[in-house]
Amino acid sequence: MFRHSTRSFIVGLCALAAAAPTSPALAGGPPSPAPHTAARALHTQTLTDLTAAMKGEAYAYAVYNLFAAEADRQGLPTVGRLFRSTAQTELNEHLREAAALAGTVGSNAANLRQAISGETYEHQVMYRSFAEQARTDGDLAAAKLFSEIAADEGRHRDAFRTALTAVTTGGSTVPAPPKADAVPVPAGPPKVKAARTKANLDTALHGEALAHAKYMLFAAHAQQTGNTALARLWEGTAKVELHEHFAGEAVLAGLVRTTKTNLGKAITGEHNEATTLYPAFAKRATAVGDTAAARYFRDTAADEARHAAAFQKALEQLH
Structure with a gap:
């Protein structure tokens, strides 16, 4: 370090x-x-x-x-x-x-509002358009994944909305965290062909990585303020973004290759x-x-x- x-x-x-x-x-x-x-x-x-x-x-x-x-x-x-x-x-x-x-x-409320805004955009606009474009370009596996992630992001938004009500009014309880269906990422070439799909995967990968990192920061803040249920929701959602969404996109993008190649990319x-x-x-x-x-x-x-x-x-x- x-x-x-x-x-x-x-x-x-x-x-x-x-x-x-x-x-x-x-x-x-x-x-x-x-x-x-x-x-x-x-x-x-x-x-x-x-x-x-x-x-x-x-x-x-x-x-x-x-x-x-x-x-x-x-x-x-x-x-x-x-x-x-x-x-x-x-x-x-x-x-x-x-x-x-x-x-x-x-604040916990501000962090939730920020996440709701981002998840709403990804659910309603970004991933739906990516799915339609991939379908048009013949990248059907990517279209399927983008559609599945769009649905996930809608569920994340809804959970965060409920959590916001709990935080601001006490009128509900913070939802239980989602469980990540971890996706293994072996070395391999891209599984998509269209340049547009590849570009959209790159955008999505960066967005999922940033969402994971932010949600872990939000979780730490929730824990510091004594809201352990909200911290668990943030952490669980962060794991989905990284181990399920990012990982699934990484497989399609061919992100991992041999270690020599990976070192070259890192350099x-x-x-x-x-x-x-x-x-x-x-x-x-x-x-x-x-x-x-x-x-x-x-x-x-x-x-x-x-x-x-x-x-x-x-x-x-x-x-």
């Missing part, structure tokens, strides 16, 4: 964010509600860049855990441990700090973040005076460079 010296800073930011009333919407969702008072001081572009960072870090966490499982299957436990430790850094350091800066976590991604993406974010944040965000982007870029170097060393040791 990197940047242990920032831990107290991150925890403090998370505590401030937890006291705030609202936050940006889920990835791929409708227009974001107004950010909370602490985040409102940030420039709009900085908030956009922080959201992009969260989406990328959540995706890296999900993918690296799949890569770790494949390394284990190939009898490469050292590489598996490297992928898992890096995944933890992406989620528990990089994403959490970005979420704190952006004010992603609000490319980390190098891009270290040399292009995060430096650009830092430059923009600096230009508008968002110094804390600029520092975060620079520090994260340095971390990603170390990740790229570690993956490169692991790849070289496989030859």
Whole structure:
């Protein structure tokens, strides 16, 4: 893990964010509600860049855990441990700090309203359109999966609506958490053919990864406020998003290949973040005076460079 010296800073930011009333919407969702008072001081572009960072870090966490499982299957436990430790850094350091800066976590009611908005969009608009497009393009397995996930997201929305009533009025009880039907993700090529389906899968994968990460943050806040039933609902839904939805989409997308290929993909991604993406974010944040965000982007870029170097060393040791 990197940047242990920032831990107290991150925890403090998370505590401030937890006291705030609202936050940006889920990835791929409708227009974001107004950010909370602490985040409102940030420039709009900085908030956009922080959201992009969260989406990328959540995706890296999900993918690296799949890569770790494949390394284990190939009898490469050292590489598996490297992928898992890096995944933890992406989620528990990089994403959490970005979420704190952006004010992603609000009150339990605000978090539920944010999730309801995102789940409604995915249920009514995104996944239905993806399913229709996949059907038109002949990717019937993707069309079926998108339709199934659309229905799941509708159930998630309804559960969150009931939970919101419980939180705000006490007029109902928080629903029991859903159970994830975990999908194994073996190495293999894509199972879709159309470029549009592949692009939609990529959008969906990033959205499911971010939903998982956000819901785990919301669960922690619910637990901190003494609402264990709501925490369980968040955690159960997060597991569905990651182990069922993300995993099912990963199979169709051919996300996991051999460990050598997976390491190469990780190196490319980390190098891009270290040399292009995060430096650009830092430059923009600096230009508008968002110094804390600029520092975060620079520090994260340095971390990603170390990740790229570690993956490169692991790849070289496989030859």
